[in-house]
Amino acid sequence: MRHCCAFKALDIYYLKETNLYISRKLSFGFCPICSKPVAELYQVRFDGVSDFRSVSGIKADLMVNALKSEILYSMRECNYRKFKIKPYGWKYGVNKAVKIKGTERIRQYAYDFYGNKEIIKTV
């Protein structure tokens, strides 16, 4: 995203297609220099012409509000689903010894590199 400088979007929303536009994406973030909210809408018209709009300040809030009902899902939500529910991607096993009712048991966990774990079995 761009305002006083280039910066990373706080979130990206994927919007529903309309009769006129496809591949619709709305980015939202705050400019790190002037701290104004910035919204960027990118969409492709049915005839292949891409349409890009960038607004800041109150207009950014208005644009996000106006498009709210057309949001299918957000990047954040998508990442959250991918990474927080179950270990994602490359996993490694960790065995932990625990005492259950005085006997030692081994709990096997699958860990991923995002800090998520899932218990596989207790031996």
Ligand SMILES: [Zn+2]
């Ligand atoms: Zn700025």
